[in-house]
Amino acid sequence: MIRRVVFAGLLCLGVTAALGWAVLERPMPVENLPERVASAMPESGVEHPITAVLLNFRSYDTLLEIAVLLLAVVVALALREAQPDRPEQMGLDNPLLRAVMAWLLPLMLIVAGFLLWAGAYQPGGAFQAGSVLAAAGVLLRLAGVSAGWLDNAVLVRAGLALGLLTFLGIGMLVMLAGVPFLTYPAAHAGTLILVIELTLTLSIGLTLLSLFRLNPPYADDPDDSRTQEAPKP
Amino acid sequence: MIGLWSLPLLFALPLALGILSLLAVPAWRPRLIFVGLPLMAAASLDMLAGLVISGPQVYRLGDWIAPLGINLVADGLAVGMILITTLVTGLCALYARVYLRDHPPSTSFFWPLLWFLWTGMNGIWLAEDIFNLYVGLEVMGLAAVGMVALRATPPALAAAMRYLLAALLGSLAYLLGVALLYGAYGTLSMAGLQEAAAANATTQVALALIIVGLLLKTALFPLHAWLPPAHGGALTPVSALLSALVIKASFYILLRIWLVLGPEVTPDFTAGLLGVLGAGAVFYGGWMAWRQHHLKQLVAYSTVAQIGYLFLFFPLVTNTGPEAARLAWDGTLMMLFSHALAKAALFLSAGNLILAVGSPQISHLIGISRFRPMSLFSFGLAGVSLMGLPPSGGFTGKWLLLHSALLSGQWWWLIVLFLGGLLSAAYIFKVFRMSFREGPQIDRSVTPPLTLDMIALLLAASAILIGLTAHVPLHWLRVGMVFGAV
Numbered sequence: 001m002i003r004r005v006v007f008a009g010l011l012c013l014g015v016t017a018a019l020g021w022a023v024l025e026r027p028m029p030v031e032n033l034p035e036r037v038a039s040a041m042p043e044s045g046v047e048h049p050i051t052a053v054l055l056n057f058r059s060y061d062t063l064l065e066i067a068v069l070l071l072a073v074v075v076a077l078a079l080r081e082a083q084p085d086r087p088e089q090m091g092l093d094n095p096l097l098r099a100v101m102a103w104l105l106p107l108m109l110i111v112a113g114f115l116l117w118a119g120a121y122q123p124g125g126a127f128q129a130g131s132v133l134a135a136a137g138v139l140l141r142l143a144g145v146s147a148g149w150l151d152n153a154v155l156v157r158a159g160l161a162l163g164l165l166t167f168l169g170i171g172m173l174v175m176l177a178g179v180p181f182l183t184y185p186a187a188h189a190g191t192l193i194l195v196i197e198l199t200l201t202l203s204i205g206l207t208l209l210s211l212f213r214l215n216p217p218y219a220d221d222p223d224d225s226r227t228q229e230a231p232k233p
Numbered sequence: 234m235i236g237l238w239s240l241p242l243l244f245a246l247p248l249a250l251g252i253l254s255l256l257a258v259p260a261w262r263p264r265l266i267f268v269g270l271p272l273m274a275a276a277s278l279d280m281l282a283g284l285v286i287s288g289p290q291v292y293r294l295g296d297w298i299a300p301l302g303i304n305l306v307a308d309g310l311a312v313g314m315i316l317i318t319t320l321v322t323g324l325c326a327l328y329a330r331v332y333l334r335d336h337p338p339s340t341s342f343f344w345p346l347l348w349f350l351w352t353g354m355n356g357i358w359l360a361e362d363i364f365n366l367y368v369g370l371e372v373m374g375l376a377a378v379g380m381v382a383l384r385a386t387p388p389a390l391a392a393a394m395r396y397l398l399a400a401l402l403g404s405l406a407y408l409l410g411v412a413l414l415y416g417a418y419g420t421l422s423m424a425g426l427q428e429a430a431a432a433n434a435t436t437q438v439a440l441a442l443i444i445v446g447l448l449l450k451t452a453l454f455p456l457h458a459w460l461p462p463a464h465g466g467a468l469t470p471v472s473a474l475l476s477a478l479v480i481k482a483s484f485y486i487l488l489r490i491w492l493v494l495g496p497e498v499t500p501d502f503t504a505g506l507l508g509v510l511g512a513g514a515v516f517y518g519g520w521m522a523w524r525q526h527h528l529k530q531l532v533a534y535s536t537v538a539q540i541g542y543l544f545l546f547f548p549l550v551t552n553t554g555p556e557a558a559r560l561a562w563d564g565t566l567m568m569l570f571s572h573a574l575a576k577a578a579l580f581l582s583a584g585n586l587i588l589a590v591g592s593p594q595i596s597h598l599i600g601i602s603r604f605r606p607m608s609l610f611s612f613g614l615a616g617v618s619l620m621g622l623p624p625s626g627g628f629t630g631k632w633l634l635l636h637s638a639l640l641s642g643q644w645w646w647l648i649v650l651f652l653g654g655l656l657s658a659a660y661i662f663k664v665f666r667m668s669f670r671e672g673p674q675i676d677r678s679v680t681p682p683l684t685l686d687m688i689a690l691l692l693a694a695s696a697i698l699i700g701l702t703a704h705v706p707l708h709w710l711r712v713g714m715v716f717g718a719v
Contacts, residue, residue: 022413022438029419030429036301060294060303064356064368067248068375071349074255075379078342082385154256161252168248172241181241183296 045189047121054125055193059182063171066164066200069207073160076214097143108136116201120190126163126197130204137209150213160210163203167196239279240292240307243315243355246272251348262344263330269348270323277319281709284312289713292359300420305359308713310566313706314358314485317570321477321577321692322351328581328688329470340383340468350376350474357482363411364421366486367404370450374400377479380471381463392462399449399459403483406446413439423493432498440494443487444503450483453544454514457537461521465533469584472529476536477577481569484543488565492714496551504551511544512649519656523663527593528583531660535619536576538653542568545634545646553641560640562714563707564633570706571618571626571696578615578692582608585685589678595664600672602665607686609668614693616661618700621654626700 037049037057044052054062112132119125140147149155170192171182184192250269254262283290289308296302307315326347333340353373360366378400382393415421417436418429430436452460460480464472495504518538525531542565549561585608590597602609618625631650638646699706 018438018441019409019413022435023416025434026413026417027431027433027435029417031300031419031425033300033419040297040301056295057297057302061365061368063248064352064365064372067251067349067352068368068371070252070255071346071372071375071379074342074345074349075375075382078339078346078379078383079385079390081339081342082337082383157256161256164248165252168245168252172245175238175241178237180237180293180296181245182294 043186043189045184045186045191045193046119048119048123050123051119051125051193055196056184056189059167059171063164063167063182066167066203069204070160070164073207073210073214076211080214094143097139098145101139101143101145104139105136108132108139112136112201112205116197119197120194126200126204129197129201131208133201133205134208134212137205138212141209141213150209156206156210159206160203163196163200166199170196237292239276239283240290240305240359242272242276243280243359244352246276247348247351247355251345251352254344254348259338259341262341263333265344265348266323266326266330270326273319273351274323277315280307280312280315283307284309284709284712291361299362299422300425303365304361304422306361306713307359309710310485310489310714311358313566313570313710314481315355317573318351318354318358318478320695321573322347322354322474324688324692325470325474325477325577325581328473328685329468331682331684332468332470332584336468339385343380343383343468343471346376346379346383347474350380350479354478354482357485361423362421363414363423363426363490367408367411370404370407370482370486373479373482374404374450377475380475381467383468383471384466388462389466392459392466395459396463399456403446403449406442406449408446410439410441410443410446413442423489427493430494430498436494436498437500440490440498443490444507447483447487447490448510451480451487451540452537453510453540454517454537455510457514457518457540460537461530461533464536465527465530469529469580469587472533472584473577473580476533476580477573480536480540481573484540484569488546491547495547501552504547507544508548508646511541511547512646514538514541514544515649515653516541516656519653519660522660523656525660526595528587528595528598528664529580529593531595531664532576532579532583535579535657535660538656539568539572539576539619541649542572542630542634542653545638545649548643549634549637549641549646553637553643557637557641559711560633560637562711564630564635564637566710567626567630567633567699567703567707569630571630571699574692574696574699575615575618575625575627578611578689578696579619581685581689581692582611582615585681585689586612588681588685591679595667598664598667599670600668601678602668603672604678605680607690608681609665611686611689611693612664613661614690615696616657618693618696620657620661621650624700625697626703627696629700629703 037053040057041049041052044056046052112129115124115132116126116129174183174185175181177185246269250265254265284307289306292305294303294305329343333343350373353369353376356369357366357373360369378393378397381396382390413435414426418426420426420429449456464475467475515538518534518541522531522534522538525534546561546565550558586598586601586605587593589605589608590601618627621627621631635647635650638644
């Protein structure tokens with residue numbers, strides 16, 4: 001045990017030293033990418049370079065990253081269905097949380113909306129807005145507020161898929177004009193990016209919330225008899 | 234212009250079908266393959282036609298030029314990987330449609346995961362951007378982990394968790410390397426890096442991180458410990474997909490990055506070290522395969538061994554003559570393609586044998602040769618390719634590697650090729666010895682559906698066939714690569 005710890009410690013030290021050395025010895029980049037981004041900004045449809053890179057110049061990477069998020073929920077759904085009992089109500093018996101939520105919820109919704117809108121010209125965007133939405137959902141659940149539509153599997157799955165489907169659909173639709181995948185026409189780039197971001201915000205929020213809701217409440221308790229009842233294939 | 238629609242379809246179509254199969258009711262999920270498989274086959278064949286008619290193509294996503302945007306490249310190697318992926322995944326999907334009928338309904342999540350896996354793999358084959366490769370690895374890796382976890386038994390979940398941690402560690406090491414390269418050269422495009430990269434400390438540390446990360450994901454000895462439980466314990470079509478294709482993806486990235494940066498920036502011993510680890514994998518994997526008592530564990534350790542041969546590529550291609558390098562390239566790709574076909578066949582026929590006797594133990598196969606000759610025949614045919622006996626793809630690959638080793642004066646790799654073949658023979662014949670032993674005269678085995686046997690047989694026969702017609706795929710695989718000039 002001690003030997004393993006020492007070994008792991010030395011390995012970490014070695015990697016850290018190598019990384020430090022690599023960063024210090026770094027040559028000056030020949031390629032000036034920020035300059036290229038700046039010169040392409042007028043055609044991007046947005047004013048903030050990060051949003052332009054994420055949703056226009058390198059939108060294909062973002063598309064696949066959204067697929068990774070959806071994939072995580074698919075795996076969680078599969079494992080949840082394999083363990084048949086439903087998650088328990090996770091409401092904490094805390095009247096204070098309920099009272100605070102009445103104040104917090106409208107604020108969180110406004111912040112999410114603002115973050116989404118701000119992404120066009122300053123740091124912000126779908127990921128940040130979606131996380132705030134998800135946080136609001138998690139707090140609501142902890143406060144014991146039940147939202148009936150979140151138990152409707154069809155509705156939830158449609159919401160999860162909405163963002164990725166819209167993104168993919170727009171990417172394919174623009175190809176009808178004879179241009180490559182995800183080439184937004186310059187005149188409509190801003191609108192299309194806003195539609196994509198809006199649907200992505202909803203789906204990302206729902207994705208993060210679903211990962212929380214699908215977590216079985218007794219998963220880490222080996223003494224719980226229900227952990228042993230995994231169905232045999 | 235040919236690839237204008239078919240190239241994006243290769244990743245957009247499986248992505249769309251993945252989402253649709255998530256929304257569909259469980260009974261409809263398998264049926265989507267009847268829409269998806271013909272379309273995927275058509276798009277893949279169109280890519281081949283494009284390669285034959287107009288050579289390698291560059292596809293600019295969003296019409297932005299790299300390094301600002303992301304380019305995709307369809308050269309001979311990429312198109313070859315797309316075709317083998319379509320063939321193996323398509324057949325595994327048809328197999329799974331029948332195989333999963335007797336499994337609990339939660340296994341119908343296999344279908345969305347399968348389409349996402351396909352998206353990730355095609356994304357990797359086409360990528361030209363080192364960060365885009367990372368995203369592709371994540372899509373493919375997470376889908377693969379989900380597939381291993383599908384059984385939802387405690388051992389399956391433990392194997393999936395171990396696989397997840399290994400895959401994440403590998404991805405993070407890779408990503409760290411990518412970040413260093415981007416910081417040093419300001420570009421993520423491989424073509425740009427090839428021009429700009431020089432042998433300095435940053436590039437070397439970055440490349441070391443990338444290589445170690447990818448070795449972990451490829452499960453090269455001694456980083457293989459996650460593979461046997463994950464591949465051996467999964468549902469049969471999942472095992473076949475993971476062993477045939479998924480581990481090839483990280484090797485493919487390593488191969489591409491090595492050709493772009495490797496020989497110029499790495500110290501001389503690196504290529505030799507990769508070859509030595511490959512040799513270690515061949516011996517250790519073969520030995521461990523022979524010692525297994527569970528049929529699918531045996532096949533999984535055989536994968537550990539077969540990965541080793543692919544790594545002989547590095548010493549044989551680095552600082553050797555152009556002719557030896559071309560032979561090494563041809564031989565390695567032949568090994569890769571024939572292993573993809575043979576290992577898928579071996580896992581599927583092993584699954585059929587397990588269905589027949591109702592037990593994963595090799596010792597329970599006694600007397601099965603009398604009652605299930607078809608399943609055993611596919612197993613043997615795939616085994617012929619793994620052992621490297623003529624006229625299989627495995628033989629052609631080893632023959633080319635052998636010539637390359639002789640030409641570059643590295644005779645010691647011949648020992649690996651020869652002893653590795655003997656070890657493969659030992660573990661394949663271990664299964665055969667048991668099946669041909671006289672057992673009970675009454676057929677107590679269950680007859681698996683004919684489709685399952687036919688699919689395994691088709692894959693095994695392809696592994697033999699590819700050896701007979703090796704010059705055709707090898708010619709097209711060289712298109713767009715440095716080896717094409719010879």
